[in-house]
Amino acid sequence: MRYWLFKSEPSEWSWDMQVAKGDAGEEWDGVRNYQARNFMRDMAVGDLAFFYHSQTEKAVVGVVEVIAEAHPDSTADDDRWDCVDIKAIAPFPTPVTLDMCKDDPRLSDMALVNNPRLSVQPVSDAEWAVVCELGGYTA
DNA sequence: GCCAACGTTGGC
């Protein structure tokens, strides 16, 4: 199993909206970036991911699970774009802010820190453990 | 609200 991170503007699609979808989940549509799309194509059902709020909050706020592998994005007007479906698993007791990630040397290689514009990114096992620790999250 | 970084597009 692998780990990922999904980034979203809370005003467009927030954690609360994701939670409201329950176990049925929701497709992660609207991605129009090849790198991000390719990562979604690599995902498998059961993979876990962080849910990150950009813009106002800039923090990892919860954990989601991939519940459907990549399929055509229903909002795309051509066939280039795929997306996965995800459902909310649990919120972080303490949101892990971007500043906290930048301040932790163990996360210096994280894509979130180095490549802030990538909206879907892989997370290493080590990074996953550190961010969970910072957020007070235990599976 | 501004600006920097990056990705994508289109002309040559």
Add this chain to the structure above:
DNA sequence: GCCAACGTTGGC
């Protein structure tokens, strides 16, 4: 196939 122009994203 290259490169300049443009649009978008996201941090500050």
